[in-house]
Amino acid sequence: MKVAVMGAGAVGCYYGGMLARAGHTVMLIGRPAHVEAVRRDGLLLDTQSFSMHVPAQASTKANGLEGARLVLCCVKSNDTESAARDMARHLDPDASVLSLQNGVDNAERLQALLGRQVVPAVVYVATEMAGPGHVRHHGRGELVIGPAAASEELVRLFVEAGIPTEISDNVAGELWAKLILNCAYNALSAITQLPYARLVQSDGVEDVMRDVVKECLAVAQRLGVRVAGDTWEAVQRIARTMPKQYSSTAQDLARGKRSEIDHLNGYVLRQGEALGIATPVNRVLHTLVRALETKSLEPQSTPVNTLSEE
Incomplete structure (x- = not known):
């Protein structure tokens, strides 16, 4: 499956990296220095239990979303509206969009601008960008997601990639x-x-x-x-x-x-x-x-x- 990460900072790179390690095609959309490093060397996924370079695509442009069946929105809450405007032109009709952001209303804000369902996710992970193209994981990593038509498929996808995930009716x-x-x-x-x-x-x-x-x-x-x-x-x-x-x-x-x-x-x-x-x-x-x-x-x-x- 092609997965795109909109806002490839520490959170997006960790989850994108885990999915890439599991064999999915991952596109990281982020800042130029980070994109250059990933294009050159891949993404260095440095966790508590392993450290490895995983293959990933990278771009500074939102058109990297094209063809993705899953889009992880990981931008800062201040950038939600601008990210939604950039995303809208490039989302495939059948793509699932998941908000991995702080705050309680980002999924709603994205949904209002995109005109499509956005699944909210609660993220519990300690991670950092140790340098361009280098994400370091310090602990945890579980997700709690909201109910949606695609939620069960998403749980399987994440769990198979080593990401504990559950669906909450609350x-x-x-x-x-x-x-x-x-x-x-x-x-x-x-x-x-x-x-x-x-x-x-x-x-x-x-x-x-x-x-x-x-x-x-x-x-x-x-x-x-x-x-x-x-x-x-x-x-x-x-x-x-x-x-x-x-x-x-x-x-x-x-x-x-x-x-x-x-x-x-x-x-x-x-x-x-x-x-x-x-x-x-x-x-x-x-x-x-x-x-x-x-x-x-x-x-x-x-x-x-x-x-x-x-």
Whole structure:
């Protein structure tokens, strides 16, 4: 099967690389330096259990989507609309589109612009781009996807490629569970530039995280969302299982890039305002990160750890 990855960063390259290793034809659509490296050497898939170059095609253009039966959309939430416009002209009529993005509404936003079903996926993986054409995997890798006509086929495809995948009849609750983890960790890791284990050891941080979780749950409940799992236990587990992890928001600030904070704490803030629910802690975290984004445009002399939280 031909699989195309729209936005071949750390997440897209990991899942694309695993599918390429399983024998599928994979097209990675990404930035020029990355594309050049993949065209020259293939994709270096560097995991906890193996390291190998896998054959992959690569392009900087969305026309690389043509002929793909499966498209993984892995762009940042800020780029969803522009990616959808680029994708629309090149999608095959029978292609399945899967959103592997942070936030809870990307599949809906893609679907509205593409005029076709987009399957939402919740992604739990620790991975980084260690260099052009080199993706390094640090742990986990499971997917939870929403129900659709193609979902069972997608589960078989991913599982055969070594990617644990399940279908959830409460994918909105799964997406919100992941959103709450991001709201609890991303901004605080970005503001402090601390990895998760050190972050939670700081005085008062867990209290702030509890307040974030309470606000998020209040908004989700008013929206009629049944959040999956034990939320606070899941928050605590992240620091134990990913102790050296820096949030993707921390990485974005350190690299002088705009973060996805508008689609994390900012999303909860906007929903709370619309519903008349106060979310003061999410407001403060969102405001501080947005303020720091201006500063992050300046060159940074000391890079942070480049682990990607997705």
